[in-house]
Amino acid sequence: MSLSEHAFEDGLAAVIRRAVAGADGIANLRRLSGGASQETWAFEAVGPKLSQRLILRRAPGGDRQHEAAAGLETEARLMDLAGKAGIPEPPVIYVLRPEDGIGRGFIVGFVDGETLGRKIVRDAAFADARKGLAFRCGEVLAAIHAIPLDQVPPLRHADAATRLDELHKRYRLSERPRPVFALAFEWLRQRLPKEPPAPRLVHGDFRNGNLIIGPDGLRAVLDWEIAHIGDPIEDLGWLCVGPWRFGGIDNPVGGFGTVDQLLAGYEAGGGGRIDPEQVRFWEVLGSLSWGVSCAAMIQAIRSGVDRTAERAMIARRASENEIDLLNLIAPRS
Amino acid sequence: MQDEPTPAEILETVAQFLRETVMPEMQGRNAFLARVTANAVDVVRRQIELSPAADAAELARLRALLDSDGTLETLNAQLCERIETGAITLTTQGLKDHLWETTLAKLAVDQPNYAAYKRVHDQTPQKT
Numbered sequence: 488m489s490l491s492e493h494a495f496e497d498g499l500a501a502v503i504r505r506a507v508a509g510a511d512g513i514a515n516l517r518r519l520s521g522g523a524s525q526e527t528w529a530f531e532a533v534g535p536k537l538s539q540r541l542i543l544r545r546a547p548g549g550d551r552q553h554e555a556a557a558g559l560e561t562e563a564r565l566m567d568l569a570g571k572a573g574i575p576e577p578p579v580i581y582v583l584r585p586e587d588g589i590g591r592g593f594i595v596g597f598v599d600g601e602t603l604g605r606k607i608v609r610d611a612a613f614a615d616a617r618k619g620l621a622f623r624c625g626e627v628l629a630a631i632h633a634i635p636l637d638q639v640p641p642l643r644h645a646d647a648a649t650r651l652d653e654l655h656k657r658y659r660l661s662e663r664p665r666p667v668f669a670l671a672f673e674w675l676r677q678r679l680p681k682e683p684p685a686p687r688l689v690h691g692d693f694r695n696g697n698l699i700i701g702p703d704g705l706r707a708v709l710d711w712e713i714a715h716i717g718d719p720i721e722d723l724g725w726l727c728v729g730p731w732r733f734g735g736i737d738n739p740v741g742g743f744g745t746v747d748q749l750l751a752g753y754e755a756g757g758g759g760r761i762d763p764e765q766v767r768f769w770e771v772l773g774s775l776s777w778g779v780s781c782a783a784m785i786q787a788i789r790s791g792v793d794r795t796a797e798r799a800m801i802a803r804r805a806s807e808n809e810i811d812l813l814n815l816i817a818p819r820s
Numbered sequence: 821m822q823d824e825p826t827p828a829e830i831l832e833t834v835a836q837f838l839r840e841t842v843m844p845e846m847q848g849r850n851a852f853l854a855r856v857t858a859n860a861v862d863v864v865r866r867q868i869e870l871s872p873a874a875d876a877a878e879l880a881r882l883r884a885l886l887d888s889d890g891t892l893e894t895l896n897a898q899l900c901e902r903i904e905t906g907a908i909t910l911t912t913q914g915l916k917d918h919l920w921e922t923t924l925a926k927l928a929v930d931q932p933n934y935a936a937y938k939r940v941h942d943q944t945p946q947k948t
Contacts, residue, residue, distance in 0.1 A: 518849055664893070667919055669900040670910070734935045796857040803863055806926040810936045813923055817916050819940070 498589035499530070499543065506581040506594070507532040507539065514538075525559075525712065529597065541580060545592030556712050559583075561640050563593035565688075565711040572634050574627055575699075575707045598707040600699040604733035607700045608742035616704045621744020623705050624693070624726060625752025631708075632687040632719040632758055639688050644716045646683040650772060651675055658779050660786070667809040671775045674816045678768055680718070687719040694731040695741035720761060723749060724769020728777060729811035730804070739770075771815050778808030831865040866929045874925035881918045 500513045510532040519527045528543040546559060557565070563582045570576035577595040607613050645653065655672055658665070691713035699707040725731075727739040727746065735742025740749045750761050784802035787793040813819075825833075838858035846854050875892060882888075882895040885908075890898070902908040908915055920940075927937040 664896040664900040666896060666899045666903060667923060669903040670919065673903060673906070673909075729936060732935070736935045736939065795853065796860040797853060800856055800860055800863070803930040806923065806930045807934050807936070809923045810927055810934070810940075813919060814936060817910055817919065819916075819920060 495589050498587060499528075502581060502583070502587050502589070502594070503532045503541075507534075507537070507541075509534040509537040510539070511535070526592075540597035541594055542577070542597055543592055543594050545583075545590050557640075557642055557714050559591045559593055559712075561642070562711045562714070563595075564640050565714050566595065568634060568638060569631060569708065569711075572630060574630050575705055577699075577707050577709075598699045600701040600706045602696060602699055602709070604695040604731060604742065607695055607698075608733045608735040608738075612702055613700060616700055616702055617743040619704060620700070621738075621740040621748035622752035622755070624698075624740065624744070625723075625749040625754070625758070626756035627705065627708065628690070628693060628719070628722050628726075629753050629756030629758030631690055631693075631722070633756075634688045636686070636688065636716065639716070642688075642715050644686065646686065646717050647675075647679055647721075647768070647772065648683070650717070650721075650776070651679065654772075654776055654779055657783055661782055663782070665782070665805075665809070667812055668775060668778060671771060671812045671816060675768070675772055675775070680765075680768075684718055684720070686716045689715050689717045689719060689721050691715055691722070692725070693722045694726050694728070695733060695743065696731060698741075718769070719758070720765045721769050721773070723753065723761065723766045724771075725773040727766065727770045728773040729814075730777065730807055767815065771812065774808045774811045774815065778805050778812070781805040781808065826868075828865045828868050831861050831868070835861040835865070863930060866932070870925070870929055874928070878918075878922050878925065881914070881921065885912075885914050885918055 496513070496516055499516065503510050503513050511534045512532075514531045514533045516528060516530040519529055526543075526545045526547055528545065530541055530543065532539040532541055544559065544562075556562075560582055563579050566576045567579045570578065577598045579593060579595050581594040583589060583592045583594075601607055601610075601613065607617070651672070658668055658672070690708070690711060692710045693708065697708070697710040698705055699709065726741055726749065729736070732738065732742035738744055739746055746763050746766055750763065750766070754760050781801055781803075782805040784793075784798050788798055788802065835858045838854050838861065843851055843854045843858070879892055879895070882892070882899060886895060886898055886902070888895065888898060899908065910916055924937065924940060927934060928941075931937060932941075
């Protein structure tokens with residue numbers, strides 16, 4: 488372990504002694520794999536009569552952050568707010584302060600379960616959980632979209648037209664021409680909602696991979712990193728985007744359910760009746776958005792911000808979105 | 821003329837070393853990164869093997885579609901411009917087939933295990 492890693496571990500232990508009653512230190516600190524945009528650390532708060540499993544979410548290297556990110560402090564407030572609104576969330580234990588000296592982030596309670604999309608889609612252990620999951624996702628999304636905006640911390644506003652405009656600017660940053668993306672931009676421009684719906688709190692990354700699933704179903708909604716105010720149907724479409732099906736391509740909702748089930752849950756949860764074509768619009772926008780994000784990784788690689796093979800391989804996943812976009816807007820005859 | 825083994829054959833040995841020797845000795849995030857790095861080496865190997873033919877076919881299709889000459893880069897830029905100005909649409913003869921062929925050729929290099937690709941690939945009679 489390097490000197491800075493020792494300082495990090497000591498700093499975290501000091502935080503825990505103050506934040507968790509009965510704790511005199513930490514044990515088993517380890518970084519979990521995955522998470523190119525944020526670090527996730529698992530550890531235990533320990534004391535004479537205590538062993539409590541906790542998770543630290545931290546900006547990479549302590550303080551780097553995605554440009555569209557709401558900010559880790561805001562993310563923690565949203566998780567807390569959602570938890571109080573009945574949405575399954577891990578309890579927020581502590582939000583890091585500058586004087587803690589270990590970067591930006593927050594600590595939540597550990598929720599047991601699976602987040603690996605591929606396992607959730609395939610493993611027999613989740614067969615029962617899969618049955619009601621798309622419906623349950625609809626219900627939970629309706630509850631997120633019902634959170635009154637006057638309770639929500641300041642967030643960026645982005646409706647469909649704004650999202651498309653921002654996306655096109657990011658697309659143009661890369662000089663590489665991509666005819667499939669160009670076609671998707673045209674398709675979306677022609678179908679922009681004439682009257683944007685009433686703005687709601689949008690989770691922004693509600694998908695298989697960011698949900699903790701147990702054999703009994705949905706246990707927690709994670710990753711509020713890019714939450715914003717906008718069109719609520721965005722969340723429904725994003726949940727259907729191809730890469731989040733983890734191979735279960737015939738089940739559009741996260742690889743585990745149907746759009747009918749999702750929309751039935753959304754209606755049962757008070758979200759109203761939604762036209763599947765609106766979901767498709769947002770699935771196309773979501774697929775294009777993830778494609779542009781993948782392609783944009785080239786800037787992090789070439790500027791030297793991140794030269795890992797992981798980053799390079801995400802950049803090469805842009806083409807996944809191209810085949811998904813073609814299936815959505817120009818299916819093979 | 822360079823000696824053998826070919827670049828693709830050398831890369832195969834690199835990927836094999838990463839998977840069979842490095843990965844089992846790593847833990848946690850480094851084991852994950854070793855696997856990702858082996859995958860990256862495979863992408864380069866497939867690109868070396870597949871892109872000369874795929875690029876030539878793409879260039880020929882672009883020339884026909886645009887009735888114009890140039891490099892892959894300039895012709896793709898032209899195609900994007902014509903799509904964005906509405907001069908070429910999905911009803912234009914050849915556009916859809918071109919985009920599918922080009923996209924499948926990319927996935928054959930980048931993500932041959934992606935389910936949406938595998939389905940189309942498995943349903944298409946293979947040219948030999």
